[in-house]
Amino acid sequence: MTPERRRAIWAIYVWCRRTDELVDGPNASHISALALDRWESRLEDIFAGRPYDMLDAALSDTVASFPVDIQPFRDMIEGMRMDLRKSRYRTFDELYLYCYYVAGTVGLMSVPVMGISPDSRAATETVYKGALALGLANQLTNILRDVGEDARRGRIYLPQDELEMAGLSEADIFNGRVTDEWRSFMGGQITRARSFFRRAEEGATELNQESRWPVWASLLLYRQILDEIEANDYDNFTKRAYVPKAKKLMALPKAYLRSLMAPSSLTQSQRHYSSLT
Numbered sequence: 001m002t003p004e005r006r007r008a009i010w011a012i013y014v015w016c017r018r019t020d021e022l023v024d025g026p027n028a029s030h031i032s033a034l035a036l037d038r039w040e041s042r043l044e045d046i047f048a049g050r051p052y053d054m055l056d057a058a059l060s061d062t063v064a065s066f067p068v069d070i071q072p073f074r075d076m077i078e079g080m081r082m083d084l085r086k087s088r089y090r091t092f093d094e095l096y097l098y099c100y101y102v103a104g105t106v107g108l109m110s111v112p113v114m115g116i117s118p119d120s121r122a123a124t125e126t127v128y129k130g131a132l133a134l135g136l137a138n139q140l141t142n143i144l145r146d147v148g149e150d151a152r153r154g155r156i157y158l159p160q161d162e163l164e165m166a167g168l169s170e171a172d173i174f175n176g177r178v179t180d181e182w183r184s185f186m187g188g189q190i191t192r193a194r195s196f197f198r199r200a201e202e203g204a205t206e207l208n209q210e211s212r213w214p215v216w217a218s219l220l221l222y223r224q225i226l227d228e229i230e231a232n233d234y235d236n237f238t239k240r241a242y243v244p245k246a247k248k249l250m251a252l253p254k255a256y257l258r259s260l261m262a263p264s265s266l267t268q269s270q271r272h273y274s275s276l277t
């Protein structure tokens with residue numbers, strides 16, 4: 001990325017990390033809804049050009065230089081509120097909403113910084129949908145990787161109705177035994193996560209040339225965690241799936257080649273038309 005964009009993404013990353021740290025970090029047990037309200041009014045100050053500390057100032061500078069909208073930032077804080085009051089998800093719709101709040105938002109924050117390629121003929125909406133999909137895919141992957149770790153904190157970020165349909169109970173998750181029911185349930189969850197990565201690919205191609213490489217790299221790297229869960233025979237209770245360093249390095253040239261792919265020269269309706277004829 002250009003140095004300006006790199007610094008802006010860094011500032012957004014730092015703000016996201018600090019927001020997550022409020023509810024996940026060492027002081028999490030002292031964090032109340034009130035603290036999140038204060039964090040939100042501090043966010044308003046950042047956007048109004050009144051940063052509180054120097055890390056906030058980096059974000060104030062970013063939002064003054066790029067057309068970043070405040071709403072996804074507010075939504076991320078809303079996701080942290082949700083995480084404080086909720087530890088079960090009845091349906092995928094409920095889980096989707098949580099994933100939008102804490103991760104889909106990251107995609108929406110990043111697009112205005114990364115920029116859309118001047119050659120792109122895709123609708124702006126297509127690019128944002130791709131970015132949203134990458135955030136969701138990453139979060140779903142993060143959830144599938146951390147099932148055991150989350151269960152030890154009393155949390156289950158999996159749709160209860162789908163667990164039930166697969167013949168699995170909460171006790172099965174807390175006991176953490178890898179059964180055929182679990183393997184088949186996990187197989188379905190992994191397929192769904194991959195479908196979000198697939199949708200993200202369509203957006204990534206439309207970004208500015210210099211922004212495409214890091215996005216492809218993060219997409220390919222994070223998606224490989226799903227392969228590693230399979231390679232662990234779906235034991236995400238006692239094993240933490242990770243991509244070994246050599247594989248990570250190999251993903252970089254692959255990402256670079258993908259980033260050379262030019263944006264689609266057809267608009268969505270033209271693509272639709274040519275697929276019919």
Ligand SMILES: CC(C)=CCC/C(C)=C/CC/C(C)=C/CC/C(C)=C/[C@@H]1[C@@H](COP(=O)(O)OP(=O)(O)O)[C@]1(C)CC/C=C(\C)CC/C=C(\C)CCC=C(C)C
Pocket residue numbers: 009012013016017020024102103104106107108110111127128130131132134135138139142146200201203204207214215218
């Ligand atoms: C068109 C197109 C494809 C554009 C690209 C859009 C784009 C850059 C999307 C980025 C998506 C992304 C990296 C999402 C992160 C999702 C994520 C894993 C969120 C985590 C949430 C909390 O979950 P949980 O508590 O369950 O997880 P932990 O166990 O604590 O890990 C987060 C931790 C929320 C906070 C998110 C961050 C700290 C990541 C922010 C990252 C950036 C701003 C960098 C984005 C840039 C690139 C190049 C990927």
Ligand SMILES: Nc1ncnc2c1ncn2[C@@H]1O[C@H](COP(=O)(O)OP(=O)(O)OP(=O)(O)O)[C@@H](O)[C@H]1O
Pocket residue numbers: 013138142218
């Ligand atoms: N340098 C980075 N650039 C882009 N995204 C990052 C970067 N570091 C972390 N992330 C994203 O933020 C999320 C949270 O980061 P974190 O460092 O906590 O990683 P993690 O692998 O989830 O480990 P942990 O379970 O210890 O939180 C990651 O899952 C990843 O999606």
Ligand SMILES: [Mn+2]
Pocket residue numbers: 020024
């Ligand atoms: Mn977290």
